[in-house]
Amino acid sequence: MTQAGTAPPASRTAVPRPRLPRRRGVELALIVLAVLLSVYGYCAVGLARTGSVPPGAAGYGAGLGGLALLAHIAVRLRAPYADPLPLPIAVLLNGLGLVLIYRLDLQTPADRAAPAQLVWSTLGVGLFIVVVLGLRDHRVLQRYSYVCVAAALVLLLLPILFPAVNGARIWIRIAGFSIQPGEFAKVLLAVFFAAYLAANRSALAYTGRRLWRLQFPTGRVLGPIVTIWLLSVGVLVLERDLGTSLLFFGLFVVLLYVATGRTGWIAVGLVLAVLGAWAVGHLEPHVHGRIEDWLHPFASIDAGEGPNQLAQSLFAFAAGGTTGTGLGLGHSTLIGFATKSDFILATAGEELGLAGLAAIFLLYALLVERGFRAALALREPFGRLLAVGLASILALQVFVIAGGVTGLIPLTGMAMPFLAQGGSSVVTNWAIVALLIRVSDSARSQYDGEEAP
Template identity: 60%
Template sequence: MSTFDLSPETNAANRRPNTTITPAAAPNRRNTELVMLGFAVLVPILAYANVGLAMDGSLPAGMLGYGIGMAALALIAHLAVRRFAPYADPLLLPLATLLNGLGLVMIWRLDKAGKLLRNNFAAAPNQLMWSGLGVAVFIGVVLLLKDHRILQRYTYISMVVALVLLAAPAFFPSRQEDFGAKIWIRFGSFSIQPGEFAKIILTIFFAGFLMVKKDALALASRRFMGLMLPRGRDLGPILMVWLLSILILVFETDLGTSFLFFGLFVVMLYVATERTSWIVFGLVMSVGGAAVVATMEPHVKTRINAWLDPMAAFAPHPPANSSEQIGQTLMALGSGGTTGTGLGQGRSWLIQFAAKSDFILGSFGEELGLTGLMAVFMIYALIVQRGLRTALAARDAFGKLLATGLTSAFALQVFVVAGGVTGLIPLTGMTMPFLAQGGSSLVANWALIALLLKISDIARRPAAEPAAAIPEPTRGPVS
């Protein structure tokens, strides 16, 4: 019988007295989340102990404090989710906690090689502080955001805020150690990377904009080489975003943010319209724009040259502005082999300060080997899978687009960083989510996980129980 069958028999059945329809209550899986959090805290603690034993022959002095601190942060975050998002996805929080903990261990391990490096500083204490702030932001989002659909009201305000955040670093001077990129705002010793927060705010704008305009953007006017081409007037939004990404690349020489910004919009556009032509246009325009800028901007050209010839810096007469970090990372990955040298026993600290930020994957690849690196990528893949599953389960169009955009931004960032470190694509200078040193990235990604949890909470929550059917009045005998 069809769900919408309106036959007399169905209507009669629906009029039976005291008939109620009770939806099956989905388990909230909070206990599962708590158990997984235990593993997510235990694995970094054991890794911490392993590093201490390998480098000093004894357990680290701060092991107990580190374990208690990580467990406390994880427990507080879990209690917030249990109270304010009881039906949220049970895996996102443990996976993020595991990555954050492993990143802290590797940064601390690289700090211990500081005496062998020049201009090195201990970054683990700062990263631990940013981890606490990130969890605080996570709790704030879970507590204050009652429903993700509220964000739809701020579609165009989000656009303005995101553009201000993206443009702000261009008005601040860059330092020599920034290697030409203007992606930070600095106030003395304090610095912030606004592009990390802009990716979330831009996703909110794209989700609200595409939900309203998706039908117009899906219209096709002609077919060319098997592709359904959109109408010329509907190309306006993608041309505007393409131009804006090029301007970011020119004025801030930030290849990573430009790629992430434009790629995010193209992916969300494809999801909203189901038109393959948007993907083709996006690829052609991104490659064309990057090629043009590379011929004019020395910083971008240097990174492309380093990608084309990563070993040029080790030549007898290296070219000017050559970078040795990609070559060193490739050698570190090669020396790690399949099973790695062991935590604390590698030499990836030779990459110097970048081993804690852009190239921290090289450190993991050397000391954990290909097997460990694939395990790290699997954790990222699980986060992406749970995010896309949340998008599929969302009951509203805005929630579907928002979850897809947040997950795509996360996946694109992992791709561009991993691709740059391994030599697949030119280096972008972005931060590996949760693993690498960087407070802005850590806080922004904890906020991203919180938003996905709120969307999944609404999606997985059982539907409200309908009221009981009203029985028909009993008719008395007709006199």
């Protein structure tokens, strides 16, 4: 099995290592719980809106349960030591997302998104299974880092050839399907950053010039990575997808910091961020509008134009209060456009309340924390950086979109991982979870009772 291939040189000693429990039973139990919770939500929506249990409840439960079970079996087969939490969390978030989309579908009968989302979820779980079964060792990815970055850039550039949708050029349309290639690019870039930084971290950390208490790296080491970053950010500014741009930037800074431990990176990152934000906020009218909306969410009401999307989103969250109106009983459809995608969290906030919202945030936090835990348990830098990178993608993405719709930061279009309508996003997030499972399996199967420095 896998531990033979991943056994680190630390197992030179003849004494057998203590084995960690596999905990697959815990995972299965949690998956069952996650599926039951989702089915309960599905029934609650039906009961609240039509007064009867929706006819598809059993099918929905069977579908979600079957998918989760297949994923679980794949993990049992090829990643038996994997962390038992990420998979159930992903199942629950995906299931809850389907419930929320189904609930919103009931008010937009002409535009049903749940069936497509279920198809995409199936594809996502399929990818998850392929990754878990096919990728024996995550370190293989290190060899393909430049392939990854090339692919990422192609994916990012692709939508420029397609017409803009709602002011952003981030979609490509093939055979009726909308695909957001930038979503896939996130994972590829994380792989590239992790590989590059793992190889060059010493050079990045130890060379360079010291300025006051901050140590700055030399241009030679910095050159390639800044070039790549500028390129990807430039592409995003061209495509007007500020959220993904922010995400890449955050990912870049976090990984640089973790790889080198140099606070100088944070300083450089902050300066770049402030400059970038100032420039984009002033030069780009689309982004400027978003910042104005954030500062004055009710300006359109005062101007007599009625509440804008952000104001409607805030109203929805406020209407939820502490305990929420109950599934199916809110009025988040007042937001109008993008209720099922960017603003899906508003429905959760209104109908599940602060309690439900906090629970969702904690689920994400737990998923992120499991990623970081795998990173801490691993011993080789690529895996560690990869785990940190994947977990950071999730954390930053949740922060950017959840902060946006609740008025904490300017709103940028982005998909709430697993919850929001959007095929590319769901598939990508399943890939992220698959990689986390892969990495955590390596970490826990080679665990020797000591923590890596």
